[in-house]
Amino acid sequence: MKRVKVYLGLACLMTLLCLKPQVVWARELNPFQTKMINPHTSYRIYQNLTRKGPSRSLCLANTFKHGNVQASAVRKVRGNKYCYVWLDGHRGGWVNQRAFLRRKIAVVHQISLVKNSHYSFPTRDAINYATDVAGTVIEPSKVKVSRAEVSSSKKESYRVSYSYGKAHAQTVVQVRANAREGIVKATKKPQAGDSARSWFKHYKTSGNWGRSFAPETRPHVLKSGHFRLKTYFYQPATLCQSDSVTGKVGPVPEGLTVSNGSMYATMYHSPNDTRAHIVSYKFNQVPNRYVMQKLSWLPWSQFLRLASHVKISPYIKLGHGQAIGSTRKYIYVIANNHLLRKSSQSEEIMQISKNNLQIKQIWTFKVWNHSARIGRYVHNATFLNDNKFIAVYHAATDHRFEYWEVTGQGNSWYPKEIGATRGDFMRNDSPVQGITYDKHKKQIYLAFNDYLFKLKRSGKVLARGHFHTGREFEGISINGRHLYAELAQRPELLRQRIR
Template sequence: MKKSFKLALLTFILLASGISIEGVKANSVNAKTYSKAVTKIAGSKNYSIYHRVSSKGPAGKFTSTKYFKYGQIQSKKYISTKKGTYWDIYVDGRHVGWVNQNFFARDKISVAGDVSLVNNAEYSFNTKDAINYVTDSKGTAIDLNKVSVDHAYINSGKAGVTKVNYSYKKAHALVNVTVRNNPAEAENLATLSPQKGFKLATGWKGSSKGSSTNWNAVHHYTSETRPNTIKGSNGLILKTRLYQPRFVSLSYGQAADAMGQVGVIPEGITVNDNIFAASMYSSSNDDHGHIVSYNLNHIKSKTAAQNLTTMKWSTFKSYAKHIKVSPYIKLGHGQALGSSQDYIYVMANNNKYSNGPQSEEILQIRKSDMQINKIWTFRIATNRYIHNATFVGDNTMYALFHNGAHGYYEYWKLTRSGDEWHAQEVGATQGNFVSNSPVQGFAYGNGNFYIGFNDHIFKVSENGQAKAHYKFNTRRELEGMSVNGSQLYVEFAQRSELTVGKAD
C-alpha cells in the first residue's frame, strides 16, 4: 500500500472520529503522561471543556465544567499549548475532555474555618485533621505528609487559642484552634437504671456473606437491573431506593494515591430533605475517606447511577451535577453521620479504641462544596468513649454507649450551646441485643432509636424501653441507618444499596 494512500486513509479515520491529525501529533510530542491518574481539585470558576487539543490550543468546545466541579476529578495527562496548559479529565470515573489548568484550585490549602476543643488533658488534636485539601501549582492534590505545620498536635488540657500555620511551597493557610474553658463539660455521670431489653439474638454463623444478585465473581460484579424488596419480621419491609456506583472514580489500581479512589466500602449514611450522603473508603482500615452525596430529587432511577461510565452523555451530565464528592478527609470510622439542611455531620471516632478518656471529633461539612466548615471535640466522661452517634439538626447529637461487660446500652443527648456540647443521659436498655455482631448503624427519629446489626434492627424508645425487633436474612452487612420524617433508610453492602421502609 502506498504511503500517500495510507496517510489519506488515516486522515479519513481520524476525522471521522472527531480527532485532527494536528491534535494527534501534538499529543505524541507535547503530552505529559502519568502511569496512574492524579487527583485534581476544582476551583470556583467555570471553564469550557473541549474534545481535543493541539499545540495551537483547544478545539471542539462541547460542554462546561459547571456540571462537574463537585465530582471526583482525575487526569492522566496534560499538554502545554500556545493558549495555556490543558488537562484531559475524568469525572466520577468517566472520561470527559480537555480543560484549561486555570480551572483548578492551584497553590491552595483549604482548611476548616476554625477548631474548638473540649477541655481535656488526656487528648491532643492532630492539626492535619483540619485540612480539606492541598494543591500544587498545577491544581493537583498533594499527600498531606508533604505539608508543613508549625504545630503538629495541640494538647487540649489548657484553655486558650493557638494559631496553626500550614504551608506547602507557595500555598499557605491559618486555623485558630481554641481550647474551651469548661472542664465540667467533659465530666458527666450516668444515673439511669436500664430498662428491660430484648431476648439475645444471634447473627450469622460461618464466614460466608451474601450479596445483591450480581455482586459476585459469577456475574462479574455487573449492575443490578431491578429493585430489591427485603422483608423483615414484625412487618418491616425495605425496598431499594438507590443502587450506588461501585466506584465514583476510576476503579482499582488506576489512581496514583489513596486520594483518588472513591469506593467501594460504605460505612455510614444520612438522609435529610432527599439529600443522601454516604461515607466511602477504599480500605476498611482507613481513617480518611470521601463522603458522596446524591440529590434524590434529581436521581430518581433506582438503578441508573450504577452506570455512570456507560449511560448516555446527556444523562451523565445531569447525574454528575447532582452527585458531589468530598475531598479525601479525616472521617474516622465514618459510621456516625447526620445532617441538617445545610450541613453533613460526622463523628470521626477511632473504632479500634475500646474505651477511655480520649476526646472525639465532630466535623461539620458544607453540603454546598462538601468541605469541612468547622471542627469540635467533645467528651461525655473519662469512661464513655462513643462509637455510634447520629445528629438531629445543627445543635443536637444522640450518642450510643455500650458496656458489654455489664450488658446494657446507654443513650445520651448532646446539645450544642455556642461551641460547648453538653451531655445528658436520656435512657438505658438491658442486654447486648446480638451475640456476635457489632453495632452497624444508629439512628433517631420520632422519639425512637433504631440500632442496627447485621440482619437485625432494634427499635427502642428514647428512655430505653424495648419496642420492636426486626430480623432479616440477607447475610449482607448493614452499613448505616437514617430516619427522615416517617421513613427509615438502611444501607446494605455488596453492592452498596440504599433501602427505605416505614419508621412507625
C-alpha cells in the same frame, strides 16, 4: 470491627473502558492526579486536542466543581498546558490547567477543644484540601504545619500555620476552660433487651456483585415483623479511576444520612481509613433504581445530565463515618477511631457545609462516667439538630447499652444519659452499624449486620427485624416519615414508610 470489602470488579470495568486516551506527545500520569476545579473560572472541557489547540466542547469545567476530577495525561500546546481528565470515574476530555485551583490550602478556621489532659488534637485534621502549582491535590500528610498536635490539657489559644510551596493558610485552636465539661453519671436502669444470633462475616452480595459485577436489574424487598424495606436505588460502587490516595471514592459505604431530598453517604477505599469522601445524591435527579450504578460508563449526554447533580467532598477526615447526621444546612460527623472502646480521649465533631461538602467548624467533646477512668467513647451517633445528637455506647463488660443525648451550648457540649438496655443484642459481639432517631415517636433505631431494632428512648426494645441478607447494613437514617437503610456490596439504598 469491619471486614475489608474489595471491589474486584474495578479491574473488569477498567478493561471495558479505554483507560488511556490515545494522544500523541501526551505525558501519561501514573497514578492519576486528583484535581479541583476553580468555580470562578469559565474554562471548558474539550473532546479533542491537536497541535492547533482544543476542539469539540463537552461542557464547562465548573460543572464538576464538586466532582471527583482525575488527570491521566498532560500535554503542552501553544504555551498552554492541558490535562486529560476523568470525571467521577467517567472518561472526560482536555481542560486547560488554569481551570484548576492552584496553590491553595483550605482549612477549618474555627476549632474549639474541650479541656482534656488525655487528648491532643491532630492539626492536619483541619485540612479540607491542599493543591500545588499544577492544581494537583496533595495528601494532607505532605502539608507542613507549625505544630502537628495541640494539647487540650490547659485553657489556651494557639495559632497554627499550614504551607505547601507558595500555598499558605492559618487557623486558631482554642481550648475551653471548664475541665468538668462532659463529666456526668450513668445512672439509668437498664430496660429489657434482646439477644440475637448473628454471623461473623458477611456471606452474600446484591446478586451480580462478586460474579459478573454487572449492574443489578431487580429490587430487593426485606420483610421482617413491621419492617418492609424496598430498594430505592443502587449507587455506583466507585466514582474514580486509578489508585491515587486523594482520588479514591469507594467501594466501601460506611455511614448514611438523609435530609431535604438528598442522601449523603461516607465512601471509603478501605474500612480502616480515617479520611474518605462524602457523596451526595438528589432524589429528584435519580430517574430510576438502576441507572446511577452505571454512571461511570453511560453515554456522555446521559452521564452529564446525571453527574451534574452529584456532589463529592474533598478527601476529608471522617473517622469511621458511621456517627453521622444532617440538618438543613449542615452534615455532622463524629470523626472517631472505631478501634477505641473504653477511652478517655476526646472526639471530634465535624460540621460540614452542604454547599461544598467541606468542613466548616470542628469541636471536640468528651463523655466520662464519673471520671476519666470510665470514658464513654462513642462509635455511632445521629444528629437531631445543629445543637443536639444522640449516641449509643456499648459497655461490653457490663453487658449494657447506653443512650446519651449531647447538647451544644455555645462551643461546649453537655452529655446526659437518657436510657439503657440490658444485654448485648448480638451474641457474637457484632458492632452497631448505624443509629437513627424518629423525632415524631421519640424512638431509637439500631442496626447490626442484617438486624434492625426499634427502642424507646429509655432503652426498652419494642421490635426487631432479621432479614437474612448475609450483607451488612452500612448506616440507617430517618427523614420525615421514611426509614432509609444502606446495604453494602453493592451500595444499595432501601426505604420504607414508618408505621
